[in-house]
Amino acid sequence: MQNILFVGAGSMAEALLQGWIREQVVKPGHIYVTNRSNKARLTELQTRYGVKILANNEKIAHMDIIVLAMKPKDVHTSMEQLRPFIANNTIILSVLAGIAMETIQVGLGERPIARVMPNTSATLGMSASGIAFNDVMTAEQKAFFMTLLNAVGTVVEVPEDQLHAVTALSGSGPAYIYYVMEAFLAAGEKLGVEKETVRALMTQTIAGSAAMLKRFDEEPATLRKQVTSPGGTTEAGIRVLDELHVKDAIENCVMSAEKRSRELASGK
Numbered sequence: 001m002q003n004i005l006f007v008g009a010g011s012m013a014e015a016l017l018q019g020w021i022r023e024q025v026v027k028p029g030h031i032y033v034t035n036r037s038n039k040a041r042l043t044e045l046q047t048r049y050g051v052k053i054l055a056n057n058e059k060i061a062h063m064d065i066i067v068l069a070m071k072p073k074d075v076h077t078s079m080e081q082l083r084p085f086i087a088n089n090t091i092i093l094s095v096l097a098g099i100a101m102e103t104i105q106v107g108l109g110e111r112p113i114a115r116v117m118p119n120t121s122a123t124l125g126m127s128a129s130g131i132a133f134n135d136v137m138t139a140e141q142k143a144f145f146m147t148l149l150n151a152v153g154t155v156v157e158v159p160e161d162q163l164h165a166v167t168a169l170s171g172s173g174p175a176y177i178y179y180v181m182e183a184f185l186a187a188g189e190k191l192g193v194e195k196e197t198v199r200a201l202m203t204q205t206i207a208g209s210a211a212m213l214k215r216f217d218e219e220p221a222t223l224r225k226q227v228t229s230p231g232g233t234t235e236a237g238i239r240v241l242d243e244l245h246v247k248d249a250i251e252n253c254v255m256s257a258e259k260r261s262r263e264l265a266s267g268k
């Protein structure tokens, strides 16, 4: 089995390693974690999942796969730290928003690189991930990465440049949904409904709507019409969303996130 090192032990690293262990695609004893400074965090992951803490930099040479899971701004320092130790045949899996495979190749030398944009729902095996590979990745290696990402949800291969859009849509997407949930909770409070009641009703409503979209090959607008009785409550609600240009706001939100991903690529 392959040895996998996570460099950066934050929320995305935890979501992925937890999913891989639960789905038994990687054994905890083959997963190593390292961090810039927070040793308590490494111990926490070790206790919780049985993964190993990288004992010293010499061990880096024994890793089959290194997952770059630090913040994009920290990638250059991290690559400088890895470069003296990394073996020629080590493969890179990057989850960094914005950072191009070309940048990683410059930092760590020519080698197979997979660039993936998962989301935090990987924790529950429900990530929606986009992935791109560089030219030196073999078909067999690609298949292995597709297995890793399928173990934590669904994965779609896209041209590398489209990963900016994937980041803006499904990478950041859970945050947009949580934002909407915050608004539902605030509305529920104003209407005097218990927080837990609103949460139970609206999480099921979001899950049910997503399931309908997945199950039926209908346009979202068609499904929306089925809910909207003429002169009824939905119509009254949607009228306000239209008046407030909420569709435009969501479109602009995604465009702005995509732009930010491109800025991260250029080190801004």
Ligand SMILES: NC(=O)C1=CN([C@@H]2O[C@H](COP(=O)(O)OP(=O)(O)OC[C@H]3O[C@@H](n4cnc5c(N)ncnc54)[C@H](O)[C@@H]3O)[C@@H](O)[C@H]2O)C=CC1
Pocket (backbone or CB within 6 Å): 007, 008, 009, 010, 011, 012, 013, 034, 035, 036, 037, 038, 069, 070, 071, 072, 074, 077, 078, 081, 095, 096, 097, 117, 118, 119, 120, 171, 172
């Ligand atoms: N959080 C999310 O929903 C998603 C995040 N990503 C990407 O995943 C990456 C990590 O994000 P999070 O887990 O949210 O961040 P985080 O802030 O929770 O974790 C990053 C970790 O990297 C460590 N680190 C920084 N410099 C380091 C270095 N030189 N060597 C070793 N460790 C170092 C930090 O100590 C920190 O623990 C980012 O690049 C982000 O773009 C991708 C998809 C979704």
Ligand SMILES: O=C(O)[C@@H]1CCC=N1
Pocket (backbone or CB within 6 Å): 097, 167, 171, 172
């Ligand atoms: O906010 C970010 O930059 C990262 C990438 C996608 C989700 N979180």
